[in-house]
Amino acid sequence: MSGVIVENIRKSYVSREGFRKKRVVEALKGVSLAVRRGEIHALLGPNGAGKTTLIKILATLLLPDDGKAYVNGYDVVKEAEKVRSVIGVVLDVSKGFYTSLSGYENLVFYALLKGYSYGEARKRVREVLELVGLYEMNAHNRPYYTYSLGMRARLSIAKALLTNPPVLLLDEPTLGLDVESAKTVRKLVMDLAKEGRTILVTGHNMYEIEQIASSITIINKGLVIASGAPADLKTRLGLMLRVSMRIGDVNSNVAEYVKNLIPVEKISMEFNADSTRIVFYTKASREEVIQGIMQIHKSFDVKIIDLVIEEPTLEDAYIAVVGGEHGS
Numbered sequence: 622m623s624g625v626i627v628e629n630i631r632k633s634y635v636s637r638e639g640f641r642k643k644r645v646v647e648a649l650k651g652v653s654l655a656v657r658r659g660e661i662h663a664l665l666g667p668n669g670a671g672k673t674t675l676i677k678i679l680a681t682l683l684l685p686d687d688g689k690a691y692v693n694g695y696d697v698v699k700e701a702e703k704v705r706s707v708i709g710v711v712l713d714v715s716k717g718f719y720t721s722l723s724g725y726e727n728l729v730f731y732a733l734l735k736g737y738s739y740g741e742a743r744k745r746v747r748e749v750l751e752l753v754g755l756y757e758m759n760a761h762n763r764p765y766y767t768y769s770l771g772m773r774a775r776l777s778i779a780k781a782l783l784t785n786p787p788v789l790l791l792d793e794p795t796l797g798l799d800v801e802s803a804k805t806v807r808k809l810v811m812d813l814a815k816e817g818r819t820i821l822v823t824g825h826n827m828y829e830i831e832q833i834a835s836s837i838t839i840i841n842k843g844l845v846i847a848s849g850a851p852a853d854l855k856t857r858l859g860l861m862l863r864v865s866m867r868i869g870d871v872n873s874n875v876a877e878y879v880k881n882l883i884p885v886e887k888i889s890m891e892f893n894a895d896s897t898r899i900v901f902y903t904k905a906s907r908e909e910v911i912q913g914i915m916q917i918h919k920s921f922d923v924k925i926i927d928l929v930i931e932e933p934t935l936e937d938a939y940i941a942v943v944g945g946e947h948g949s
């Protein structure tokens with residue numbers, strides 16, 4: 622049974638422009654996805670793709686116009702209360718806290734709202750602060766306004782964990798964070814999944830998501846444009862390895878050698894005084910490329926000075942499907 626199921630969800634926003642005119646934005650035009658229990662699933666897309674809208678529907682903050690969605694088996698429309706009891710939500714990491722209160726006081730306030738007794742609240746807040754690393758940083762007693770963005774993100778996740786929910790819905794939890802803080806938050810998300818939680822996380826940074834998600838759905842303008850495991854997506858989208866090689870020879874025939882041994886899509890050469898740089902793109906596997914290059918080395922006595930084989934990142938996958946329309 623999946624942790625999250627989304628079936629053909631549609632949602633439009635209607636806003637008034639002037640006195641009579643209505644503007645309709647179709648934020649979701651029939652989106653489906655499934656997140657297995659205990660899995661990190663990434664929902665990727667450029668700005669305005671519809672990611673936040675879907676998270677809000679799953680969090681029971683917005684009603685869909687059409688379609689079905691279930692969280693841990695509960696219908697987000699008909700069983701909203703039950704859905705709320707099994708989710709933890711992060712919508713905007715830098716909002717929702719009282720700036721003059723400490724992280725600890727903020728969370729105790731929210732824990733009391735969730736129905737914990739004062740004693741229970743204090744105990745649970747300490748646990749979640751420890752879980753996200755704010756306790757060991759000794760940051761829990763500092764006022765919120767002194768928190769860095771990274772600490773604010775951790776506190777948002779701590780808040781989402783107050784009720785120990787099995788499902789986490791995280792909307793861009795690393796947005797605006799510096800590299801180190803983003804890394805810490807990613808590690809935290811992975812640790813939370815290892816504990817058996819189902820996590821749906823949105824983002825638009827392929828590099829980040831590739832490292833933590835076991836499956837991905839890419840949406841654009843309210844439609845799913847690709848989905849699958851990161852590696853499968855790369856293959857399906859026909860992404861190519863980029864091979865850059867420098868040989869200790871000025872040899873214009875080497876491009877022919879390469880093309881004879883490796884299926885090459887695009888090749889370019891740059892001649893220097895005593896070496897040649899060859900750059901090519903191929904759909905062949907890394908192993909096939911290495912075998913081909915070994916063959917060139919052996920058969921033509923070419924000295925290879927350096928060799929770099931770069932795998933396509935999901936950034937490439939994203940550009941391949943979204944084209945020039947991707948956001949920042």
Ligand SMILES: Nc1ncnc2c1ncn2[C@@H]1O[C@H](COP(=O)(O)OP(=O)(O)OP(=O)(O)O)[C@@H](O)[C@H]1O
Nearest residue numbers: 634636646648666667668669670671672673674675
């Ligand atoms: N309350 C609203 N009223 C009118 N239009 C809205 C509203 N909220 C979102 N939209 C529009 O719906 C579309 C989807 O927005 P949504 O916030 O879900 O996208 P997103 O993928 O989360 O983008 P971002 O990364 O910028 O937050 C956009 O065109 C947006 O302008």
